[in-house]
Amino acid sequence: MLQISPRSRCFSLRHLAVGFGLIMSGAAMIIVAPANVAQAAAPPGADEPLTLSALHIEGNKQVATPDIMSVVPFHVGDTVTQNQISKGLDAVQQLYKSKNVGGSFGGGMKFIGKKVEVTWNITEQQPLGGPVVDGVVFSGNSKISADALTAVTKLRPGSPVSNEAVQADQKAITDLYKSKNISASVGMTPSSPTPNHFLVTWTIVEK
Template identity: 40%
Template sequence: MSLRPLLVRSVLSVSLAVASFAGTAATEYAFAAVPAPDVPLKLMSVAIQGNSRVPTADILQAFGYHAGDKVTRNDLDASQKRIGELYSSRHVGTSLEERLRISGNGVAVKVILEEQAASAPAQPTALVLDRVEFQGNKKVSTADLEAATKLRAGGPVSNELMSADQQAIQALYKSKNVGGAFQAQATYPNHDQHVVLVWIINEHDKAAN
């Protein structure tokens, strides 16, 4: 009497912080009786297929078993989870299918991976300017300083923009034949991305030549 192969499929879905992983276990038996999940089987072979961004050697290390070892179906479920954790640690998403071919007391394993494209790196949160103040200016009015600079409340702020405004302040003081030292002081009163910018100005009698 010929025996028809029996295909059993279980689905494992894990949500990871930096990479997604979906796993499927497909088991094909050469006999009708299904071994219990804790019945030891002799591992005949392990094959890895479809990986390019994570080396095969690293996947086999995470798999944790070698040909000749005794394993159970529970052990192989755990190995699938470890491979998912490996991909998560490498910031690579993947879907995984673990195919088990059981014949007698032996099992051959094929791990089929479908790696996801690399996601774009997270962009830093933009800083927002809440207020600009000028302190120490007596010979040059605040209105003139505001007209010469570009940073405005509600707009973005960066080192490049502050540097450009500092050069504009220096040029304004030079045009009025007034010397000075200028320092930008940025604070984060709410400990978030909102910034208060204060220009500390130390005026001199004449602009430096």
């Protein structure tokens, strides 16, 4: 699990002109510090609630920012902890794996009182392995539902794409229509919004 170390905070204490006052009380000497001596605040604990004031995502190109935000379980303005922020970045890593895109993930947190600003830096790599499916769409089917078509096919988001896999799913769709005594032609149109990633659209013409 990737750990994000909070950015160190530097605090400077102005040298105060007022010295410590000495009070004599019997045989005891009590040292009284001036009430306005500034104390350096410790960084918040890992489970201390904070308000997320900003979330910056940098370096992502192959995976769009809206896609990343869709898997992050918090948004600007929410109350979060450092542990939750770390789990959010874990979810982003899993998203990259599902899209077959490698990357390294880093960043930091800046604390301002009870608020935190988060920056995630992503260094993307070339897609891992061969082409993969980003999504599957059925078009033109009115007599058989998309759920029924999905049930008999095997291509899913994250699945590798091959001619054999496409042909097997095409046959499965055709066989389902035959079993329902419905005549139909089945074709497939791929589109590639990003390199090595395909949206598979099944075009069905029912007769």
